[in-house]
Amino acid sequence: xxxxxxxxxxxxxxxxxxxxxxxxxxxxxxxxxxxxxxxxxxxxxxxxxxxxxxxxxxxxxxxxxxxxxxxxxxxxxxxxxxxxxxxxxxxxxxxxxxxxxxxxxxxxxxxxxxxxxxxxxxxxxxxxxxxxxxxxxxxxxxxxxxxxxxxxxxxxxxxxxxxxxxxxxxxxxxxxxxxxxxxxxxxxxxxxxxxxxxxxxxxxxxxxxxxxxxxxxxxxxxxxxxxxxxxxxxxxxxxxxxxxxxxxxxxxxxxxxxxxxxxxxxxxxxxxxxxxxxxxxxxxxxxxxxxxxxxxxxxxxxxxxxxxxxxxxxxxxxxxxxxxxxxxxxxxxxxxxxxxxxxxxxxxxxxxxxxxxxxxxxxxxxxxxxxxxxxxxxxxxxxxxxxxxxxxxxxxxxxxxxxxxxxxxxxxxxxxxxxxxxxxxxxxxxxxxxxxxxxxxxxxxxxxxxxxxxxxxxxxxxxxxxxxxxxxxxxxxxxxxxxxxxxxxxxxx
Amino acid sequence: xxxxxxxxxxxxxxxxxxxxxxxxxxxxxxxxxxxxxxxxxxxxxxxxxxxxxxxxxxxxxxxxxxxxxxxxxxxxxxxxxxxxxxxxxxxxxxxxxxxxxxxxx
Numbered sequence: 001x002x003x004x005x006x007x008x009x010x011x012x013x014x015x016x017x018x019x020x021x022x023x024x025x026x027x028x029x030x031x032x033x034x035x036x037x038x039x040x041x042x043x044x045x046x047x048x049x050x051x052x053x054x055x056x057x058x059x060x061x062x063x064x065x066x067x068x069x070x071x072x073x074x075x076x077x078x079x080x081x082x083x084x085x086x087x088x089x090x091x092x093x094x095x096x097x098x099x100x101x102x103x104x105x106x107x108x109x110x111x112x113x114x115x116x117x118x119x120x121x122x123x124x125x126x127x128x129x130x131x132x133x134x135x136x137x138x139x140x141x142x143x144x145x146x147x148x149x150x151x152x153x154x155x156x157x158x159x160x161x162x163x164x165x166x167x168x169x170x171x172x173x174x175x176x177x178x179x180x181x182x183x184x185x186x187x188x189x190x191x192x193x194x195x196x197x198x199x200x201x202x203x204x205x206x207x208x209x210x211x212x213x214x215x216x217x218x219x220x221x222x223x224x225x226x227x228x229x230x231x232x233x234x235x236x237x238x239x240x241x242x243x244x245x246x247x248x249x250x251x252x253x254x255x256x257x258x259x260x261x262x263x264x265x266x267x268x269x270x271x272x273x274x275x276x277x278x279x280x281x282x283x284x285x286x287x288x289x290x291x292x293x294x295x296x297x298x299x300x301x302x303x304x305x306x307x308x309x310x311x312x313x314x315x316x317x318x319x320x321x322x323x324x325x326x327x328x329x330x331x332x333x334x335x336x337x338x339x340x341x342x343x344x345x346x347x348x349x350x351x352x353x354x355x356x357x358x359x360x361x362x363x364x365x366x367x368x369x370x371x372x373x374x375x376x377x378x379x380x381x382x383x384x385x386x387x388x389x390x391x392x393x394x395x396x397x398x399x400x401x402x403x404x405x406x407x408x409x410x411x412x413x414x415x416x417x418x419x420x421x422x423x424x425x426x427x428x429x430x431x432x433x434x435x436x437x438x439x440x441x442x443x444x445x446x447x448x449x450x451x452x453x454x455x456x457x458x459x460x461x462x463x464x465x466x467x468x469x470x471x472x473x474x475x476x477x478x479x480x481x482x483x484x485x486x487x488x489x490x491x492x493x
Numbered sequence: 494x495x496x497x498x499x500x501x502x503x504x505x506x507x508x509x510x511x512x513x514x515x516x517x518x519x520x521x522x523x524x525x526x527x528x529x530x531x532x533x534x535x536x537x538x539x540x541x542x543x544x545x546x547x548x549x550x551x552x553x554x555x556x557x558x559x560x561x562x563x564x565x566x567x568x569x570x571x572x573x574x575x576x577x578x579x580x581x582x583x584x585x586x587x588x589x590x591x592x593x594x595x596x597x598x
Contacts, residue, residue: 071556136560143567147574154578159586166523166578167591173530173571174517180564181510181537187557188503188544 010050011062011075014085014127017042022120029113033100036116040096043123047082047089051479054082059483061133070192076133078483080336083476084130084257087340090465091249091347092123094458098351099242101454103358111155115240118155122148122246129254135183135215135266136193138258139176142222146172149251152243153235164234171221171231175255178218182211199266208270215262222255225279225316226286229309233293236305241354244301248308249347253339256315263319264332264485276319283316284419291426295433300353300363303430304346307389310423311342317404317416327407329484334403336480341388341396341466348462349385352378355455356438359448367446368437374448377456379438384463386431388470391424396469502543509536521590523579527572534568 021039025032054060059078068074077085099105099119105112125144132138150172154165186208187193190201202208224232232252236244263271290310294303318335322328355378356371357363372379388397401420408417469476513533517526538561545557583589 136563140563140567143571147571150574150578154581157581157585159582160592162578162582162585163592166575166582169571169575169578170517170526170530173575174514174533176571177510177530177533177537180534181507181540184537184540184544184557187541187560191554191556193560 008049009062010046010053011060011077011131012064013046014043014050014131015124017046018120018124018127022117022124025116025120032113032116036096036120037100039120040093043127044089044093047085050077051082051086054079054482055475055478070194070197073137074133074194075131076195077131079479079481080257080260080484081130082482083336083340083479084253085127086479087253087343088123088126088130088250091246091343091462094351094462095119095242095246095347097454098245098458101452101458102240102242102354103449103452103455105240111157111240114151114155115242118148118152119242119246122152122251126250126254130257133195134193135186135195135198135262139180139183142179142255142258143176145251145254146176146222149243149247153239153247155240155243156238158238160234161238164231164238167231168235171228175218175221178221179215180218182213182215182218185211185214195261195266202267202270204269208267212262212267212270216259219255219259219262220282223252223259224309224312225282226289226309226313227282229286229290229312232309233302233305236308236350237299237301241351241357244305244354245347245350248305248350249343252308252312253315253343256312256339260318264322268485273320273323276323279316280320280416283313283319284416286310286313286316287419287423288313288426291423291430294430295426298364298366300365300368300434301350301357303365303434304350304353307349307427307430308346310427311338311346311389314338314342314401314404314420314423317408317420320413321404321407321411321416324411324413327410330403330410331407332484333477333480334400334407337396337403337469337476338400340469340476341400344462344466344469345385345388345395345397348381348459348466349389351455351459351462352382352385355451355459356382358455359451360446361449365434365437368434369440370442371437372439375451375456377460378451381456381460381463382438383435384460384467386427386435388463388466390428390431394470395467397466399470399473497546499543499546502546503540506536506539506543509533509539512536523582523589523591524576527575527579530575531568531572534564538564 024035054077062075064073099115125141125148129138129141150165150169153168154162189207190198192198221228236247287310290306294306297303297306315335315338318331321331359375388395391397391401405417405420510533513529516529541557541561545553547553
């Protein structure tokens with residue numbers, strides 16, 4: 001058994017498995033759901049195995065085909081990658097089950113057969129990005145994520161979805177080209193695309209700074225940081241529900257992950273305080289702007305999409321908050337915990353919103369009266385996810401916000417602290433606005449469609465995970481620490 | 494900095510990139526937007542090819558050429574998806590431009 005364990009290279013398995021699943025679900029149409037679910041479980045299993053290995057043995061490096069960097073492609077796994085892989089596997093697992101139950105596919109029949117292959121392709125590309133140790137390979141996986149996501153957004157074939165998909169494609173390609181140009185300049189300067197070699201070769205100077213700026217612009221477009229967020233709400237709101245959930249919880253985090261890698265581990269010398277403050281400022285505006293838009297919108301799915309714009313802003317506070325070495329590790333753990341908390345909570349919230357949309361056949365917020373009587377599980381899931389998004393204790397969102405707040409206060413950066421608190425209040429505003437209708441006593445006389453149980457429970461389980469990670473903090477925090485650029489010392493409370 | 498042929502190609506590539514970027518923003522026709530992205534991609538590839546240049550005598554570096562090859566495959570796949578989507582948008586809405594982008598309430 002020990003030999004068997006050693007012979008399995010989990011990082012490679014994590015890409016081969018979803019890729020095989022995607023091809024099989026495309027070829028064997030009849031047993032799509034079965035093959036897809038087995039694949040999803042297999043990936044979850046592999047990620048857990050990989051996480052255990054990283055927890056016990058530290059960061060892992062694997063050379064595909066034994067070529068090795070700089071010529072070959074290397075895979076690298078540390079705490080940050082493992083965390084993202086685990087988040088992807090957890091959200092992906094529940095999204096897959098929801099996808100089986102999603103009755104909306106039967107409504108728009110023509111695209112439904114493509115959900116499984118495209119979704120598993122997307123999963124392959126996400127895993128590939130989180131595993132790669134090579135900035136050019138990262139470009140390829142970014143492009144694959146983009147192509148699969150665009151096709152998924154346009155799956156329903158309706159005019160609004162096609163428009164959103166087209167805009168998403170143009171923005172995604174533009175972002176990729178900026179990124180690719182930056183990679184080209186770096187190769188011209190250092191003759192390598194391997195992250196570790198680049199990190200050793202690059203000194204502060206105009207070349208890495210220009211390249212980092214170009215790559216940064218591309219990645220910010222793809223992460224939808226304010227004011228580059230314009231494409232996100234239509235794309236996320238018009239996609240089929242399982243897709244919206246995966247896009248909001250995972251896909252926008254992928255370019256952010258790459259930005260973290262480049263900023264903190266590859267080019268730490270080329271970053272400046274001014275750039276960090278600019279990113280933080282844009283993040284702060286995103287929090288306020290996204291929350292205000294969410295407060296004003298009349299449609300539920302659009303509200304959840306605008307909430308993503310706002311919540312992504314929090315992630316960018318990691319740049320200014322890590323400038324002071326005093327609280328850098330707290331800010332780092334806080335931001336990564338935020339990624340985790342938001343992924344789980346937003347994944348659950350989008351699934352719940354989609355279920356409500358399906359049951360009512362529309363999602364105007366005024367018409368949600370008393371829906372908790374018909375869909376108690378979904379309403380509860382929406383509420384629980386909201387608790388984590390608002391940052392109420394004892395959720396994962398609370399822990400993440402608390403760490404960011406601690407870091408801001410420890411640094412004496414009061415401006416960011418005010419934004420963090422204000423963002424939480426605004427989130428409470430838009431979540432309670434929905435909940436006040438959902439739990440209203442008098443139910444409207446609207447006609448409800450029956451909802452399959454597979455559309456209700458995955459949302460609740462995801463939201464529950466977001467809450468549970470407020471208690472079970474030991475393993476994620478240990479993982480964050482492994483290979484982190486800032487060593488973690490303490491995390492309050 | 495010495496003005497080498499490689500630098501000339503790099504500058505030309507960046508010029509194409511900027512031209513394409515301009516065209517992407519000013520034209521609303523979807524086909525023109527896709528073409529603009531194509532030109533930007535060509536500019537980036539030119540930078541890569543120029544980065545492969547070492548000296549008049551030496552053989553140029555094959556790695557960026559392999560990367561350009563990968564890039565061309567990725568770019569052609571994306572452009573095809575773009576064209577197919579644009580055709581679907583035209584068939585469904587009768588328009589060759591995107592809507593104004595405000596999410597429908």
